Structure formats: C-alpha cells, structure tokens
Amino acid sequence: MSPQIVKSVGQAIRYTKTDKSRIIFDEAVIDTLMCYRQNSSLKVEAGGLLLGRHLKGGSHIAVDLVSEPMRGDRRTRTSFFRGRGHERFAHECWHNSKGVFAYLGNWHTHPCMYPLPSETDFDDWRNVLKNDIYEGKNLYFVIVGTKGLACWEGCSQHGKFVKLEEYIFP
Amino acid sequence: MADIQKQFEKFHDNIRLANENRILKEKRDVLKNNLGDALKKNDDAPTVDKYLLQGSYAIHTGINPPNSDYDIDIGVVFDCTKEAFGALKLKNIVKEALDHSSRDPKLKNPCITIQYTKDGEDEYHVDMPVYVKRDDGKGYDLAWGKNSSSEDWLHSDPEGLVDEINGKYSDEDERAQFRRVVKYLKAWKGMKFTAFTIPSIGLTLSTWEMFAPDIDFYDNSKNDLAALKKTVARILSAFRWVAGVEGKSLYRLQICLPVSPRNDVFEKLTDQQMTELKDKMESLLDTLKYAENEERSEKACKELKKHLPDFPVPSTLETAKASVLSLNNTGSSS
Numbered sequence: 479m480s481p482q483i484v485k486s487v488g489q490a491i492r493y494t495k496t497d498k499s500r501i502i503f504d505e506a507v508i509d510t511l512m513c514y515r516q517n518s519s520l521k522v523e524a525g526g527l528l529l530g531r532h533l534k535g536g537s538h539i540a541v542d543l544v545s546e547p548m549r550g551d552r553r554t555r556t557s558f559f560r561g562r563g564h565e566r567f568a569h570e571c572w573h574n575s576k577g578v579f580a581y582l583g584n585w586h587t588h589p590c591m592y593p594l595p596s597e598t599d600f601d602d603w604r605n606v607l608k609n610d611i612y613e614g615k616n617l618y619f620v621i622v623g624t625k626g627l628a629c630w631e632g633c634s635q636h637g638k639f640v641k642l643e644e645y646i647f648p
Numbered sequence: 649m650a651d652i653q654k655q656f657e658k659f660h661d662n663i664r665l666a667n668e669n670r671i672l673k674e675k676r677d678v679l680k681n682n683l684g685d686a687l688k689k690n691d692d693a694p695t696v697d698k699y700l701l702q703g704s705y706a707i708h709t710g711i712n713p714p715n716s717d718y719d720i721d722i723g724v725v726f727d728c729t730k731e732a733f734g735a736l737k738l739k740n741i742v743k744e745a746l747d748h749s750s751r752d753p754k755l756k757n758p759c760i761t762i763q764y765t766k767d768g769e770d771e772y773h774v775d776m777p778v779y780v781k782r783d784d785g786k787g788y789d790l791a792w793g794k795n796s797s798s799e800d801w802l803h804s805d806p807e808g809l810v811d812e813i814n815g816k817y818s819d820e821d822e823r824a825q826f827r828r829v830v831k832y833l834k835a836w837k838g839m840k841f842t843a844f845t846i847p848s849i850g851l852t853l854s855t856w857e858m859f860a861p862d863i864d865f866y867d868n869s870k871n872d873l874a875a876l877k878k879t880v881a882r883i884l885s886a887f888r889w890v891a892g893v894e895g896k897s898l899y900r901l902q903i904c905l906p907v908s909p910r911n912d913v914f915e916k917l918t919d920q921q922m923t924e925l926k927d928k929m930e931s932l933l934d935t936l937k938y939a940e941n942e943e944r945s946e947k948a949c950k951e952l953k954k955h956l957p958d959f960p961v962p963s964t965l966e967t968a969k970a971s972v973l974s975l976n977n978t979g980s981s982s
Binding site: 492500502523525527531532533534535536538540542556557558559560561562564565568569572575576577578579580581584586596598599601602605606609610611612613647648 | 650651938941943944945964965967968969970971972973974975976977978979980981982
C-alpha cells in the first residue's frame with residue numbers, strides 16, 4: 479500500500495525499535511506535540527511524559543497520550559523543568575485504566591529544526607532510565623523540533639541511547 | 649500486525665445463518681406438505697418427484713439478511729419432461745396450488761416467490777424454482793418466464809452446482825474458511841450496495857474460483873483477514889477494462905456458472921454497476937491492507953467496521969498487557 483493511503487486513515491507516526499517491533503505515536507498525540515512546536519520566537523520550551531500501552535501478541539508499544547506542561551513546571555525559551563505533577567498524571571491514567579496505561583518515556587521541545595539532545599537532556603534521560611520505575615527495560619525519548627520530531631530509545635542495561643528510524647508501511 | 653482473528657470469528661458468529669435454524673426448516677416443511685396436498689386434488693398436475701435444497705443454505709454460506717427478510721430456496725422437481733407441459737402452464741399449476749388466504753404467490757422469471765410478512769414487515773420469502781426431468785438425466789429443465797413472451801425451458805443443474813461448490817475444497821479447514829470468506833463478502837455487499845444488488849451467487853462463485861486460504865501449516869491457526877485480503881485482491885485482478893466513457897474507465901468481471909446453463913452470473917449488471925463493484929472492492933482491499941499493517945487491534949477493527957457491518961471492536965484496554973505503577977523523577981531539559 480502506498481503511504482498516502484495510510485495517511486488518509488491516520489496521521490500516526492511509527493518508529494522501528496531496536497527489537498524490530500514498533501513504537502506508534504497516535505494521531506492525537508502527534509497533534510498535541512505539534513501544538514507545542516517552538517515555531518515562533520515567543521514560544522517557550524514544553525515537555526511531559528509519554529503514556530500508553532504495551533500491546534498484546536508482540537512487543538509493539540502504542541503511545542496513546544502525553545502529559546502536557548502544568549503547574550510546578552518551569553519553562554523558558556531554552557529550558558524546561560518537569561515538575562511533580564507529571565507523575566500524578568501518570569498515576570491517574572494508570573488507575574483509570576486498571577493498570578494498563580504505562581509510563582513509556584518523556585518528551586520536550588527544542589527551538590530548532592532538527593533537534594539533537596543536549597548534555598542536560600542526556601543527564602535527565604540517564605537519570606530516569608536508572609531511577610524511575612517502569613515496565614520492561616526501555617524508555618523512549620522524543621524531542622519536538624520546529625519541523626518534526628525525533629525519537630530515541632534508551633536501554634537500562636547499558637545506559638545507551640539509539641536514535642530510531644521512522645517506519646513506513648510497506 | 650494486529651491479531652484480530654478473534655474479532656473475525658465473533659463477526660462470523662453474528663452474521664452466519666445458524667444451520668439449526670429451526671424456523672426456516674419448519675416453514676419449508678409446511679410449504680412442501682401444502683403443495684403436495686393441493687397438487688393431489690388437481691388431476692392435471694404431474695406428481696412431485698422430489699424437492700431440492702438449494703441456494704446458500706445448501707452450500708453453507710447463508711447469512712442473516714440485513715433487513716431480516718430471510719430467503720428460503722426450495723426447488724420442486726416434477727416427474728415428467730418438458731414435452732408434457734408448457735413452462736408457464738406448469739408454473740401456474742404450482743402457483744394456484746400454493747395460493748392460500750395468507751399467501752400471495754407471484755410469478756418471477758426463474759421461480760415462484762411467496763413473500764411472508766409479520767406486522768406489516770417482510771419476514772421471509774420463499775423462492776421456488778420449478779423443474780422437470782430430462783431424458784439425458786443431466787440436471788433438469790427449469791420452467792422460465794412470467795408471461796407468454798418470456799416463457800421457455802432452460803437447462804439447469806442446481807444439484808450439480810451444489811456438488812461443484814461443496815466439493816472443491818477437500819480440506820475441512822480450508823472449506824470452512826472459504827465459506828467464512830463468502831459470508832464476509834455477502835455481509836459487506838449488504839452494507840455497501842443499496843441502490844442495486846450484487847447477486848450473491850456472483851460473490852460466492854468469484855470466491856470459489858479465486859479463494860486464497862490462509863491457514864498456518866504448523867499450528868493450523870486461521871488468518872481470515874489474510875484470506876479475505878488475498879481473495880479480494882485476486883478477484884480485483886480478474887476485472888477487465890471494457891470501455892472508457894467520458895474519461896472514466898469501465899470494467900467487468902465475468903464469472904460463469906460451472907454447470908449448465910454456464911451463463912455469466914454478473915450478466916444482468918451494467919458496466920457502471922460492475923465498475924462500482926470494483927471501486928468499492930478496492931476500497932475494501934485498502935482497508936484490509938491497512939488492518940493487516942496496523943499494530944493496534946482496536947484501530948484496525950474500527951476501520952474494518954466501516955466495511956463489515958457491526959464488526960466487533962475491542963476496547964483499548966483489552967489489547968494491552970498490564971504494567972507496573974510508575975515512579976517518575978522530576979528533571980530538566982534544554
């Protein structure tokens with residue numbers, strides 16, 4: 479099938495994980511992230527957590543929703559501090575879904591076209607990979623640039639990060 | 649790929665006309681007895697040789713009709729040949745025998761139809777083709793027509809057709825999957841075609857000719873989504889271009905009965921209608937391909953529901969594994 483047909487069904491974005499299965503960002507999630515793009519000089523950095531499902535019958539992961547900037551965060555043009563409220567949001571989702579909606583990683587924005595993680599970003603990613611509690615051994619990290627997003631996979635076993643390739647249906 | 653075989657099986661349970669549908673069997677028996685009794689009173693009438701179970705009921709591809717107007721097919725074979733009666737004369741004898749205060753039989757070209765209603769709504773109808781024997785013993789002659797200008801005897805082999813269809817797939821699982829695929833396509837047709845009807849026998853025979861089973865060699869697991877997708881793709885590839893009208897190409901699919909009279913079962917549809925069948929089938933194929941790629945079962949099923957009536961959609965929670973309660977540290981990015 480040509481990619482155009484898939485697009486008409488949904489604007490979900492997929493990346494191939496290192497185990498060859500996929501992480502799927504739902505259309506609604508993409509729409510939300512796109513709203514926070516720093517595509518004007520007035521917009522400050524934004525961030526939050528990635529939440530969703532470990533799908534049955536394989537190891538695909540679906541990102542169904544994200545937490546968005548909230549009280550307790552600190553935001554400037556070039557920095558974002560993720561406050562305590564995001565964990566509360568994650569717990570609320572987990573409880574409401576009877577333990578299905580899992581914490582999958584985090585996201586933030588960068589005021590450039592093709593984002594790369596800064597040292598501060600790596601410090602945060604390494605910290606959460608080591609000290610957070612989550613399902614499995616991987617977390618996923620998204621940076622939203624002014625043109626689009628990029629996704630990295632972090633592995634708790636060796637503390638390394640791999641940039642993932644976008645997956646297009648054959 | 650999402651594994652939605654369970655949803656396909658549930659969908660099949662919803663649409664299939666259960667074999668043990670007692671009511672239909674009772675109606676058939678009542679009608680047969682009534683006809684037999686009434687014909688005995690008519691000295692001109694030939695004797696009934698046998699009744700034929702035919703239609704989707706005989707090939708196990710019946711589905712619950714979308715408008716709940718059930719269709720019962722009973723063929724009646726008389727113990728005589730076409731030389732003894734005119735086709736119309738014989739049909740009228742049957743029609744009169746069936747005439748009854750609560751029944752209003754009507755002549756149609758291939759059969760006599762009796763529509764039963766309940767509370768003013770169509771409840772079910774009986775189609776009764778009338779046959780006589782042939783000297784060569786190959787099938788029967790069908791009494792055709794509803795007036796003197798259309799009256800004719802047509803060589804027809806309803807039993808041969810049932811045998812052909814039921815006999816092609818010797819593997820039990822393949823045969824069952826073939827029947828399911830036919831039922832999926834009939835349910836699709838009921839949902840997508842309202843302005844005109846696609847003859848069910850057309851979809852049945854297209855599938856019969858081009859069915860592509862999908863059953864795992866090792867664990868015997870069924871994949872109805874893949875079987876339906878591959879079968880639809882093959883049917884689509886058999887459409888051929890017939891004309892271009894005002895910049896739009898027209899296509900036809902020709903599928904002939906495998907027994908006498910071997911006519912094209914789509915012959916009554918216009919080129920425009922056949923092209924609409926192709927267009928809608930392509931849209932179905934796109935959705936089947938999407939569903940095969942989509943990892944999230946609920947999204948795949950939601951799209952399928954647009955083509956297959958009331959296709960079951962699992963909740964998002966059913967499709968995922970349980971997870972631990974997270975602990976999330978605060979953090980900075982730049």
